[in-house]
Amino acid sequence: MATLTLSSDKDTRAAPSPRRRRRGTLGRLGVGLSFTAPGTLIVLGLSIFPAVWAFFLSQQKWNGFSAPTDVGWANYERMAQDPTLGEAVKHTLLFTGLFVPASILLGLLLAVALNRKIRLIGFYRTCIFVPFVVSAAATGILSTYVFNPQFGVANNLLRVIGLPQQGFLENQHQAMVIIAIMALWQQLGFTVVVYLAALQDIPVDLVEAARVDGASSFRVFWHIVVPQLAPVTVFTTIWQTITALQLFDLVFVTTKGGPLGATQTVVYYLWDQAFRGLKFGYGSAVAYGLFAVTILITIAMVVYSRRSKVQAF
Incomplete structure (x- = not known):
């Protein structure tokens, strides 16, 4: 008994005091902060601070040179009465309607096709992902060279098979469709990779059990694979929708918003107002309007997925 008591007293004395434990915790916290502080400062400096500054700028009239003038919410009121912005919204919605469903459907089909053990499968997967x-x-x-009306490859192929040549990017009714095809070619690899990773996580026993019960390949795909991929579908839909709403670079490189404004999207319009028209306040207001719409769409998709018991997030 005496030996046990002495051992207990020794263990009690050897335990660190609360102050020492607190000092050790603070020391580890300081080491962690020293590693994360540079990255945190970069994030604050390059994202959060400009976003806050742009919000205050959206309530001003400023051309970048003269002193800014406070106009309150006048820039946002002007947005509701701007017919050019309304046309840009229509073009953006058209592009979103063309791009998002096609990227989801084709991405799923290509992922299913590439989720097989065939020769050179790694090469095929790489070819799909490289454009991304x-x-x-x-x-x-x-794409400009491919769809050039005079010497483009697309019109040469149409000429060979005896079909009439098309204007493509120079045609007011075809330009947005061509840009959607360009974006689809570039962004499809992301959707394919995400779906491919999700397909490989589907339990093999579940698929084999359905086949043993006599289910056809189509029924296995529709009733087993597609429901298992529902969370991934919600995620990719939100991601590709945000990508479509932010379309700018392809328009800037190819059509500059033409012909006759047929490809002018919301982001291209706000860039044109801010950096060509030097209306930084109004451009910032349009940017915040787009940000609000994006947030609302994301929240709606998340709420829908949770109510339908599809936990994508």
Whole structure:
């Protein structure tokens, strides 16, 4: 008994005091902060601070040279009465309607096709993903040569098979469709990779059990694979919608908003107002309007996914 008591007293004395433990915790916290502080300062300096400054700028009239003038919410009121902005919104919605469903559907089909053990499967997957890492400027320049009305490859192919030549990017009714095809070619790799990773996480036993029960390949795909991919579908839909709403680089490289404003999107319009028209206050207001719409769409999709018990986030 005496030995046990002495051992207990020794263990009690050896335990660190609360003050020492607190000092050790603070020391580890200081070391962690010393590593994360530079990155945190960069994030604050390059994202949060400009966003806050742009909000205050959206309530001013400023051309970048003279002293800014406070106008309150006049820039936002002007947005509701701007017919050119309304047309840009229509063009953006048209592009979103063309791009998002096509990227989801084709991405899913290509992912299913590439989720097989065939020869050179790594090469095929790489070919699909490479356009995603190529810059939008390079994609736009390459597509401009492909869809050039005079000497483009697309019109040469139409000429060979006996079909009439098209205006493509110089046609008011075709330009946005061509830009959607360019964006689809560039962004499809992201959707394919996400779906491919999700397909490989589907339990094999679940698919095999359905096949043992006599389900056809289509029924297995529709009733087993598609429901399992629902969270990924919600995520990719939100991601691609945000990408579509922010379309700028392809328009800037190819059409500059033409012909006759047929490809002028919201982001291109706010860039034109801010950096060409030197209306920084109004451009900032348009940017915040787009930000609000994006947030609302994201929240709506998240709420819908949770109510339908599809936990994408």
